Amino acid sequence: MIVDYHMHLRDPDERIAHRVDAVEPFVETAARRGVDELGFTEHVYYFRETRALWDRPYESERCVYDLEAYVDAVVEAKRRGLPVKLGLEVDHVGDRQDELAAVLEPYPWDFLLGSVHNVDGLAIDSAPEEGVWAELPVDEVWRRYFGALAELAASGHVDVLAHPDLPKIFGRRPEEAVEYPALNGVALEISTNGRHKPVGELYPDPAFLEAAKAPITLASDAHVPENVGRDFDHAVELARAAGYETVTVFEGRRARQEPLG
Ligand SMILES: [Zn+2]
Numbered sequence: 001m002i003v004d005y006h007m008h009l010r011d012p013d014e015r016i017a018h019r020v021d022a023v024e025p026f027v028e029t030a031a032r033r034g035v036d037e038l039g040f041t042e043h044v045y046y047f048r049e050t051r052a053l054w055d056r057p058y059e060s061e062r063c064v065y066d067l068e069a070y071v072d073a074v075v076e077a078k079r080r081g082l083p084v085k086l087g088l089e090v091d092h093v094g095d096r097q098d099e100l101a102a103v104l105e106p107y108p109w110d111f112l113l114g115s116v117h118n119v120d121g122l123a124i125d126s127a128p129e130e131g132v133w134a135e136l137p138v139d140e141v142w143r144r145y146f147g148a149l150a151e152l153a154a155s156g157h158v159d160v161l162a163h164p165d166l167p168k169i170f171g172r173r174p175e176e177a178v179e180y181p182a183l184n185g186v187a188l189e190i191s192t193n194g195r196h197k198p199v200g201e202l203y204p205d206p207a208f209l210e211a212a213k214a215p216i217t218l219a220s221d222a223h224v225p226e227n228v229g230r231d232f233d234h235a236v237e238l239a240r241a242a243g244y245e246t247v248t249v250f251e252g253r254r255a256r257q258e259p260l261g
């Protein structure tokens, strides 16, 4: 079994396309690349139902789409027999995580991704000299990032942690050893997206994966249909090198293991 459990439902020009017809090109690419099952995971801050959670322009400006329409598109694709799952990429929002979870509670998620893109309101992945990098020493970025990741894992509100060592995106590593976060049984994704960022590597590092001993998913973080399953030979190789023989499959937020490959 090969899953791609991280992608954003867009058209080939990367415009938001929360419609069932937009699912088909993703499924076609998946079939071509030997991916058995897809999970759509749009960013939570695109949906106006979550508006009360955001105070930065980055999220507020994007917060204009209808969550019901997105859910309906993926649910209808499932009903038509396409090999897709309903997910969402949920940001760490600190002490408001329960409030965000309550907004999401009515919908039939198969799994929820947990992501830390900011610490203390400062962006990690926007630009190498901006956001968190303009304000904090590198080691402090990593400490706060892993702290936020541990909070997400402990919240019970997410099933998989996305791009688990995102702060390496621009190639900056901690100088002193920073302790890996406790994962509380939450899965880690192996994301090939980092290969196409300045760091040029998969997320997470092999050492993190080996230390975590967590269940895994595979992820492209595709924002266009063409990138589904991209570089998955590298992801499978990393998983196998860390001793993994199974991959996690989700259904209604319940996890099971299937043979990897
Ligand atoms: Zn992300």
Ligand SMILES: [Zn+2]
Pocket: 006, 007, 008, 089, 221
């Ligand atoms: Zn994403």
